[in-house]
Amino acid sequence: MKKINVITIDGPSASGKGALARGIANKFDFNILDSGVLYRLYAYLSKMSFSPDEIANQIEGYVEFKKNKEKLLVSYKTTDITSQLRSEIIAKSASEHSSKKEVREALFNIQRNFYDGGGLVADGRDMGTVVFKDAKLKIFLTASPEERAKRRFIELQNLGQEVNMPALIADIEQRDKKDSSRKLSPLLPAEDAHIIDSSNMKLDEVFSLAEKLINKEFK
Ligand code: C5P
Numbered sequence: 001m002k003k004i005n006v007i008t009i010d011g012p013s014a015s016g017k018g019a020l021a022r023g024i025a026n027k028f029d030f031n032i033l034d035s036g037v038l039y040r041l042y043a044y045l046s047k048m049s050f051s052p053d054e055i056a057n058q059i060e061g062y063v064e065f066k067k068n069k070e071k072l073l074v075s076y077k078t079t080d081i082t083s084q085l086r087s088e089i090i091a092k093s094a095s096e097h098s099s100k101k102e103v104r105e106a107l108f109n110i111q112r113n114f115y116d117g118g119g120l121v122a123d124g125r126d127m128g129t130v131v132f133k134d135a136k137l138k139i140f141l142t143a144s145p146e147e148r149a150k151r152r153f154i155e156l157q158n159l160g161q162e163v164n165m166p167a168l169i170a171d172i173e174q175r176d177k178k179d180s181s182r183k184l185s186p187l188l189p190a191e192d193a194h195i196i197d198s199s200n201m202k203l204d205e206v207f208s209l210a211e212k213l214i215n216k217e218f219k
Contacts, residue, residue, distance in 0.1 A: 006120045006135035007214065008127035012176045012187060013091070014148035014155070015141045016198055016206060017123040018072070023207050024121045025067065028214065033114040034072050035124030035131070036094070037065075038107050040085040041074070043093035052106040059110055083159050088171055095175045098125075099182040119218075125179055128190035137217040139210060140189035143199045145173050 009017045025032040045055045066073040074082050097103045111131045128138035149169040156163045179187040189195055194213055198206050
């Protein structure tokens with residue numbers, strides 16, 4: 001298989017995939033695809049009674065992504081919806097929609113189209129196993145559920161959202177179980193993925209490890 005200039009980062013929710021992807025995109029000047037945001041957008045737009053294909057068209061026609069150092073900003077028809085998309089209600093709904101074949105199919109080409117021949121870092125659940133099987137470097141980033149709940153707690157607090165820690169841990173565990181046990185594109189490391197358990201690692205330690213892998217694969 002011909003390998004393309006893509007780094008995939010898959011893993012469970014709040015494992016630090018987004019932060020690592022942004023760090024890589026900034027340092028190596030790669031484009032970025034946060035595929036979870038597409039599933040969150042799907043959940044957001046499905047409330048407006050669009051069909052799966054119409055949702056794909058809405059995303060392609062009216063959604064804009066802008067990255068700054070800390071986060072990816074998302075707007076729909078010029079309204080910033082970043083913080084709405086980050087809510088746990090949308091996350092839950094995204095997880096429910098994501099097990100449906102028609103939803104995964106509607107989003108497949110949009111994800112593939114993020115690759116324009118230049119460098120791309122793509123994070124999600126099935127980037128290395130389905131969408132970019134031909135990626136040059138695959139990382140599977142994980143951490144314990146408690147550690148991930150702590151990280152999500154801080155993220156949601158920074159967005160000014162109210163959070164209850166026990167409910168958050170329960171939500172995260174339930175979503176992981178659903179994502180790992182579904183038939184289509186379950187959350188699994190690709191056979192050729194490098195697995196990083198970041199439970200006891202700081203972001204800069206994870207980043208240095210990833211940097212070594214990138215320098216080796218993208219020489
Ligand atoms: O990563 P994030 O928490 O934003 O993803 C939201 C939901 O979207 C996940 O719980 C998962 O069900 C779904 N998803 C997916 N495949 C991806 C990315 C996200 O099924 N590649």
